[in-house]
Amino acid sequence: MQIKVKKLVYNDNGRCIGAIGNNDQAHLTGIVILCTGANTRALIEGKEEIVARLHCVDVVQLTLAEVEKYSGLPIMDDFEQFDSPLLGVCIFFPLDKSGLLKLCSCRFIAHYYDPPVPGASLSHSHEDQAEDGVPRQIETEMRNFVRGTLPESGHRQECTGMAIPRTSKSASFMSVVGEYVADLGEGKLDKDYKDLWKWCFGQVPPKTGNEPHPYPQRDLGELDGWKGRNRRTVSLFTPNLSKL
Structure with a gap:
């Protein structure tokens, strides 16, 4: 059974003992792992x-000729070119087996705009808001980056998605972190x-000057x-829902 949790339940001592789902049913337990x-x-x-x-992600389907040309393309980032008017803060990831090239805008976007919890920046993912897409300013930055590195691909209308990471890259660490979580629970x-x-x-x-994403974040x-x-755009591709 899959439910959406809308509220946590606490006992008189302030200990979390469960959760209430969107079906208003309470689920109680001895240990709650959030x-x-x-x-x-x-x-x-x-x-x-x-x-x-938030990260904005673009997936570019390369032609067979482009796949051959860029098969050895390494991870490429543009963090050093932040002040350039021609490029945006982006990163390319290596091609996958299907010839798909993943491009990510690395300048964070917060989501304090119209949140269900005042004062909180919360998720705004494609899974939950499938009709929403990439902001115009971010698309321009990403296209400029593509034109500066893969000029023949910068004009394309691609399947571009938007997702706020809920755990970022942490899911890949669970095989290690899970052991410590279990020890904590026990x-x-x-x-x-x-x-x-x-x-x-x-x-x-504290700020050290060596932050992995040092550029000022914007708000949605x-x-x-x-x-x-996405409701207004006709795409040749069917977007894949993501929880990234």
Whole structure:
């Protein structure tokens, strides 16, 4: 059974003992493990320690000739060209076996615009809002990047999707992290790890100048052209729903 959790349940001592689903049914248990990623603020109080940030992703279907030409294409990023008026902050990933080239806009977009929880940046994924698409400004930046690296592909109308990462790359770490989560649930986790990973309400890591995404984030409400875009656009491709 799959339900959408809308509220957590606490006992008189403030301990979380379960959740209430969108069917208004309560599900109670002895241990609650919250795996809600960037949507955590929809269920518990928080500040800047948990902020949903959006990536825009484009998938370009290359021709057979292009696949042969770019088969050795390495991961390419444009972080150093942020101030260039011709390029955007983007990254190319290597081709897959189907000749699909994945392009990602790496300048984060927050979603404080019109959230269900005031003051929180929450998920705005293609899975939940399939009619919405990529903002006009982001598409321009991504096309400029493609034109600067693969000139023959910059004009195409491709299947472009938008998703806010809920756990970013963390899913690939679960084979390791899961062991520690199990130890925590069983009361066996080392105290040093418990102190390191405890919930830090309102606290964020200090700026070091070496952040992986150092450029100022924008908010979805500052951009245009995204709302209802997929409903207005006729595409040759069927978008794949994603929880990224």
